[in-house]
Structure formats: C-alpha cells, structure tokens
Amino acid sequence: MGVVENPMNVSVLFFSGLKETVGTARLEIELRQPQSCEQLVSGLFARFENLASLLPHCSFALNGSIVEKGCWITAGDELAILPPVSGG
Amino acid sequence: MYLTHAPISAQDFMAGFSDTAGASVLFLGIVRQMSRAKQCLYLEYEAYEPMAERQMESLTREASRKWPLERTAILHRLGRIYPGEIAVAIDVRSAHRAEAYAASRFLIEQIKHSVPIWKKEFFTDGTSTWGGCHAAEKKETFDSKEWQWGRERELANEFF
Numbered sequence: 001m002g003v004v005e006n007p008m009n010v011s012v013l014f015f016s017g018l019k020e021t022v023g024t025a026r027l028e029i030e031l032r033q034p035q036s037c038e039q040l041v042s043g044l045f046a047r048f049e050n051l052a053s054l055l056p057h058c059s060f061a062l063n064g065s066i067v068e069k070g071c072w073i074t075a076g077d078e079l080a081i082l083p084p085v086s087g088g
Numbered sequence: 089m090y091l092t093h094a095p096i097s098a099q100d101f102m103a104g105f106s107d108t109a110g111a112s113v114l115f116l117g118i119v120r121q122m123s124r125a126k127q128c129l130y131l132e133y134e135a136y137e138p139m140a141e142r143q144m145e146s147l148t149r150e151a152s153r154k155w156p157l158e159r160t161a162i163l164h165r166l167g168r169i170y171p172g173e174i175a176v177a178i179d180v181r182s183a184h185r186a187e188a189y190a191a192s193r194f195l196i197e198q199i200k201h202s203v204p205i206w207k208k209e210f211f212t213d214g215t216s217t218w219g220g221c222h223a224a225e226k227k228e229t230f231d232s233k234e235w236q237w238g239r240e241r242e243l244a245n246e247f248f
Contacts, residue, residue, distance in 0.1 A: 064139040088200035
C-alpha cells in the first residue's frame, strides 16, 4: 500500500461527551496514506488521553451508515464517531 | 420528519389522520423529574440528524414488514427539554390492538438502542452527565422474541 499522491480530505464528526472532550463537533483532516476508521480514530484519540478508553464503546458511521471498524476511508468521506446512544 | 426542535404536542401529533384503524397505540416518552436519585433540571438532546432521520424512516418500514400496520409516526425532540415535557412520541395504528402494541414497543426499544441521539442531563445540584455513559445505568430489557408476530397472532386468536 503506497503513499497517496493527493492527500484525501476527510471530515470527522463528534457527538455528546466526545464533542465536549475534543472541543469541536467537526474536524477536517488530510490523510496522506490510506487508513481504516479504527486507525484514524486511534490516532486522533491518542491526542486526548481520557478518550482512549471510550473507543471500544464507540460505533463508526461512514457517510451516515454504520460500518465495521476496519473499513477503509476514501476521499471525501464523512466519518462519524458514535458514542453509546441515549435517545428516547 | 422524525426530529423536531419545537415542543411536541400529543394532540397535534395525533391529529390529521383518518381513524379507520381499529387500534391506535400512542407512546409518549416524558422527561422524569428524578433521575438516579438526583433531581433533573432539564435535558438536552442532540442527534446525528441526517442519520437519525434515515434510521427512524427505516425502523418504520421494518415495523410495517413485521406487523400489518396502517400508520406509523415517530417524533423525537431535540434541544433543551424540561421535566414533564415530551421527549419522544410514537403513534402506531393497525386493525387490531396486539399488532399496534407490539410495533410500538419494538419502535421505542429500537430508538433507544440504535438511533444516533444523545441526551445530557442537567441536575439541580449543578452537575451534568451524558446519558449512556453510565455502565451501571439500569436498562429496561426487552425480549424481542416475545413480541414476534406469531406470538401476537396466538394472543389475537385467543382474545379478539
């Protein structure tokens, strides 16, 4: 798997407690090499010490549909990190 | 439309539909005054709105495949809500009550477990917490098998 010549732009969305800890609802990220959802999010969460423990409890949605954590991200994707839901 | 930032009126929610169905089950989720022994000041709901809308649309279709329904409507509130206000309203109409009860229960449980909506609870003691963050939080359990159509049909044959 080689380095991508053109960086891929990806949006990452945060909700509820994640949004508060990260300090924003949305990050625009440039990926310089292909990454799975889990790789991208692990990298992000490493920057926020108290988030790493939340990761196993989160689901991922790519462009509004739930995906497996190992799913590859492509240019223009919107990745939403979904903490356990609490609606109703 | 399944999400609203405006207060939900049960009367408005139920209005405007023909009453040809034999049964209508209205479920209202109301904000409780007390939550885990703390007094609730208000809640704030947020959602991944496009996905939540699509999922609730998909849930209504799924309910209509499981049970013969005449109408299904769901409305979930977003933003700040005070105790006593309606957080979610579900109206299910069908020819007979067994299907309407079963579909209503199915929908609220699915909404609670799978639709990307989150609530933050603000308490009178100045503290706040995001729902779903409490491992110890008591969850009402729901055995979906118990509510399968076959079981409902048995009940229906017995009582209708």
